[in-house]
Amino acid sequence: xxxxxxxxxxxxxxxxxxxxxxxxxxxxxxxxxxxxxxxxxxxxxxxxxxxxxxxxxxxxxxxxxxxxxxxxxxxxxxxxxxxxxxxxxxxxxxxxxxxxxxxxxxxxxxxxxxxxxxxxxxxxxxxxxxxxxxxxxxxxxxxxxxxxxxxxxxxxxxxxxxxxxxxxxxxxxxxxxxxxxx
Numbered sequence: 666x667x668x669x670x671x672x673x674x675x676x677x678x679x680x681x682x683x684x685x686x687x688x689x690x691x692x693x694x695x696x697x698x699x700x701x702x703x704x705x706x707x708x709x710x711x712x713x714x715x716x717x718x719x720x721x722x723x724x725x726x727x728x729x730x731x732x733x734x735x736x737x738x739x740x741x742x743x744x745x746x747x748x749x750x751x752x753x754x755x756x757x758x759x760x761x762x763x764x765x766x767x768x769x770x771x772x773x774x775x776x777x778x779x780x781x782x783x784x785x786x787x788x789x790x791x792x793x794x795x796x797x798x799x800x801x802x803x804x805x806x807x808x809x810x811x812x813x814x815x816x817x818x819x820x821x822x823x824x825x826x827x828x829x830x831x832x833x834x835x836x837x838x839x840x841x842x843x844x845x846x847x
Contacts, residue, residue, distance in 0.1 A: 796825075796826075796829055799825070799829065800821075800822060800825035800826070800829070803825050803828070804818075804821040804822075804825060807821070
């Protein structure tokens, strides 16, 4: 029983304790020498990948914000350009309408002037024709009255022209007392 009394229930035998400690130290050194660097490298790689992912997400977020701002600027610029184009079109339309009115006015004046010239020419032609017809009728009537058919046409034409000139002068003279004829 000496062996039983020498063994403690809590502490193992000295040889077991020494060999267990040596084995633990060997395993711990092997783990520290071979497994620990690999574990730390994997942990560092994982940390680096997480950091890169976070940085990439932040860059993507910033790029998205820049693109949104650029798109908003482009939309605002497009709206400004559209408003400017509308204003230009409206002013051009007003200028075109004004130009068309001016051209129509000029054309109407030209047509009216041409019509007036035509009317004046027709009136002059009618007066000349009327004068000639009245002169021939007067000469014919005078010839019948006097009874002479052989009046000189140049003389009768001069007499008729002077008579018509006097008649026109009387018509175009202002109204008022007329001189008495003798």
